[in-house]
Amino acid sequence: MQREEAGDLLAFMAVAGERSFTRAAAKLGTSQSALSHTVRRLETRLGLRLLARTTRSVALTEAGERLLRTIGPAFAEIDGGLAALGDLRDKPAGTIRMTTSEHAAHSVLWPVLGPLLRSHPDLHIELAIDSGFTDIVAERFDAGVRLGESIAKDMVAVRIGPELRMAVVGAPSYFAQHPKPKTPQDLAEQRCINLRLPTAGGLYAWELEKGARDLHVRVDGQLVFNSMRMIVRAALDGLGLACVLEDLVAEQLASGALVRVLSDWCPPFAGYHLYYPSRRQPSAAFALVVEALRYREGP
Missing domain, CATH: 1.10.10.10 (Winged helix-like DNA-binding domain superfamily/Winged helix DNA-binding domain)
Structure with a gap:
């Protein structure tokens, strides 16, 4: 060439x-x-x-897609080989590019990466915040962060966060006018706040599970957002029920600003994992980031 x-x-x-x-x-x-x-x-x-x-x-075009699939892995391997030359330096150095959701960036990545960058001045991090799925090979990212259940089998996955739970919540002002749902079927009579998915553009079906029963419930209401934080804000204003990640509303639940319902239908599920191609040759800088992010169970 x-x-x-x-x-x-x-x-x-x-x-x-x-x-x-x-x-x-x-x-x-x-x-x-x-x-x-x-x-x-x-x-x-x-x-x-x-x-x-x-x-x-x-x-x-179709030819463009085929070419990208062909050359993407090759250039990614070259980048990995060049990054691996950093092992010859005394200190880990280089740029690590990762794609992640906003929630994962705030809750899991930044608490670790902030201190890591201060102690390793030759390390550089680029985080691309994207709620959709990204082809990390074609887009030449070093790694991605997604929920463990949604990672392709040909990737190396490293757990970097605890289990997560969803929470169905509403404000006291909402429940002053509407009865609390006791079963997922009761949601049909409730005003719910919908989440617009970033990939296909459809609405998120609330995933509820209890024992052997696994339900995907379509809900209806006045509001649709593509931001969980806006959904929480609308719920706080009493405009409907919300189904959001539990840690986003922990403070509001503790203070009573929001009330939880259907908690027995929201079991824990696999949390965030960092993933990267199995053929990748890790550089010293990449290995440092992976080990720092690796989740360790508390005592």
């Missing part, structure tokens, strides 16, 4: 990852016109159209 060809492939990966020539050009430190010329040169050499361009968006 010629040096120019490698540069063209990297330019294509940047545009494919950002889905935008403008953002990719800013990321690469070049002009949009120069980047567009580079990608067209690659398409001409291959005799294939890799990107479908419109005035508002950039999408991958």
